[in-house]
Amino acid sequence: MSKKSYITGFPRIGEQRELKRILESFWAQKCSFNEVENVAKELKKRHWNYQKEAGIKYISSNDFSYYDTMLDTAIMLSAMPKRFSDLANETQYFSMARGNKESVAMEMTKWFNTNYHYIVPELSLEDEYRLNSEKIINEYKEAKAQGIKTKINLIGPITFLGLSKRVDRGDTYMLHSKVLPIYESLLKEIATLDDEITVQIDEPIFVKDNDPKVLSLIKPTYDALSTISESIKIIVTTYFEHSNEATRILVNTPIWGLGLDFLYGEKNKESLARIANSDKKLIAGVVDGRNIWKNDIKRTLELLEDIAKVVPKEQLFVSSSCSLLHTPFTLKYEEKMDREIKNWLSYAVEKLDEVSLISKLFFEGEESLNNHEKVVLENNTQANKHRKTSTVIHDKNVQNKVANFNKFTRDGQYEERIKIQKEILGYRELATTTIGSFPQTPEVRKARQAFKNGLISKEDYEQQMKAYIDDCVAFQEACGLDILVHGEPERNDMVEYFGEQLQGYGFSQNGWVQSYGSRCVKPPFIYGDISRPKPMTVEWMKYAQSKTEKIMKGMLTGPVTILNWSFVRDDKPRDEVSKQIAVALSDEIDDLQNAGIQIIQVDEAAFKEGYPLREADIKTYEAWAVRDFKIAVSTAKEETQIHTHMCYSEFNDIIKTIEAMDADVISIETARSGNELLKIFKQVGYKQEVGPGVYDIHSPRVPSVEEIVQQIKLLLEVLPKEQLWINPDCGLKTRKWEEVKPSLSNMVKAVQIVRSEL
Ligand code: GLN
Ligand code: ZN
Secondary structure, three states: OOOOEEOOOOOOOOOOOHHHHHHHHHHOOOOOHHHHHHHHHHHHHHHHHHHHHOOOOEOEEOOOOOOOHHHHHHHHOOOOOHHHOOOOHHHHHHHHHHOOOOOOOOOEEEOOOOOOEEEOOEEOOOOOOOOOOHHHHHHHHHHHHOOOOOEEEEEOHHHHHHHOEEOOOOOHHHHHHHHHHHHHHHHHHHHOOOOOEEEEEEOHHHHOOOOHHHHHHHHHHHHHHHOOOOOEEEEEEOOOOOOHHHHHHHOOOOOOEEEEEOOOOHHHHHHHHHHHHOOOEEEEEEEOOOOOEOOOHHHHHHHHHHHHOOOOHHHEEEEEOOOHHHOOOOHHHOOOOOHHHHOOEOOHHHHHHHHHHHHHHHHHOHHHOOHHHHHHHHHHHHHHHHHHHOOOOOOHHHHHHHHHOOOOOOOOOHHHHHHHHHHHHOOOOOEEOOOOEOOOOHHHHHHHHHHHOOOOOHHHHHHHHHHHHHHHHHHHHHHOOOEEOOEOOOOOOOOHHHHOOOEEEEOOOOOOEEEEOOEEEOOOEEEEEEEOOOOOOHHHHHHHHHOOOOEEEEEEEOHHHHHHOOEEOOOOOHHHHHHHHHHHHHHHHHHHHHOOOOEEEEEOOOOHHHOOOOHHHHHHHHHHHHHHHHHHOOOOOOOOEEEEEEOOOOOOOOHHHHHHOOOOEEEEOOHHHOOHHHHHHHHOOOOOEEEEEOOOOOOOOOOOHHHHHHHHHHHHHHOOHHHEEEEOOOOOOOOOHHHHHHHHHHHHHHHHHHHHHO
């Protein structure tokens, strides 16, 4: 064991998603909570063991959760919304997370720029907090009984407040003086557990651009927390970016150490001198906690040596860059993966060995390695060498094509294009359409699965998909929609579907990552240069178009969304990878229009979530994200109408960027906010056409004609009828046909009523 090896946190869902299974079974009332607890116990035990066996010294407790650690923190403070206060124990806990018959669930939102979602605590100025330390104390004891003395992980008070919301929308930091004493009591209690105890306090909010007011809370908070007990060593940990403003303050508090991310927060290096001059320990996050690539150990050692030029080795520890929560579990179950590619990967369990090995090498030198470790190191060197030259990754043709690609914008100005398009396409004011997908029925899912597993023939599969498209088109015609879609039955997922057809994309069998609660996602991964061996959607679209006289809208996922919902190679800058995807898509668009598709939608659902955490980096991101959307559609002729779709409506900060994407039409999500969020489009004089969602597709409820009429009228108060399209908020794949049919019929009827009144 290396005494200096450190893991920020470990995934909890289980290598076979055991926690997911038992939770869902409990929620379906198929087992008792006692059974859930037993599975949880086993998982914690196993996870601690993995870390111990890998030789990790700093192993966490309280990184486990039945649902989410922000929710756990709210429980620790007894900070719960009134609507749940009559409930107790697990009923209360899961009601807060998931809602119940009487009460809606608490809100959920993205954890920084990851795909993990946390529960947003609801605070109120009237709140009275009370310490509930049970989970934290028990987990520590549980590990100790197993012979492991853990560090205790907590979400820090400043991050907790910063990510919470106040029911009256006021400033959550006003509750600081109520929250801090609870943390103080907690630490007092923790101090009684052992003679010496390490507490890792996560403050990832420090990586954002914080107001001076927020920064001013840091010193009093950590002065107070660090002086509770001699026996507690506090490490304040940040990740995903640099936190230099906070570091400057923290070095002047009595904390024991700082955990910093040197991969996604390279700028943390600017703080090294300051840390060296203080007596703080530095937990250096150098093994990527949110990607799947094997660490380049030689390079990491160089990085550490670099750091050690400023901060003495005695002060240093070797760590993951963040909690391994954001990476899949273990490569053990990847049986089908190409051996060569698999050898480039490293999931959470494998990363433990990396941290351990790097730590040993760095602190004790190569002489200290045993034979097994020497072999591992040699393999690592070989794998990384191989990755630099493998033809599976590096494709000269793609590189040349992308480097020489110089069509950064499509032909014709928008004002000219739209005239031509309106003329040729002949759609009416308030043209009706949908976002693309129609209900994914059990039959469709079954057919896709059966085809994938070789249980039905290609012909059989295509027949079934075509039958779905036939019905879908027939319904849309009968319903009276103006611009039709094919319904996306052949797509399991809007990114995976394209990934499967692009060269340079890989897929895992068991690469699940927790997204929220019991839900996991299995992102595909980009390992090599991206190209399109052959058209991806053209045959389907041609078929769908052949079934109707009306216009059939083609459907693609945009480059930025494909990138943001994949694990991306770490040997090339993201913007270069994105450009490769864009170039591949530009060929697809050309093929689609040549096949007679006149309108093509390029979805950018994840455009906004790709935004950097720091203001200073936004311009750069926007520049390449817009560039690549424009590259993707650069082949579109003037008369080909390009649509895009984004699944949210908060456009205030990014409206000019959206406009610069130069899509002829954008559909967005607005139904739940009336016309409020559309106003920004008017304010900035947004040129292009807009399809604000007129009903919420997240709910099974069928909106009435009258309701939609009202909604359309609200929209017309903001934008003129010539500029508006009418559509639902988002795709319909999660809905049932019984809901979709009446909803869309009502939408079309509503448009007819409004049109007749205009
Ligand atoms: N075209 C996709 C669909 O309709 C868009 C989904 C999305 O924006 N998330 O399902
Ligand atoms: Zn959407």
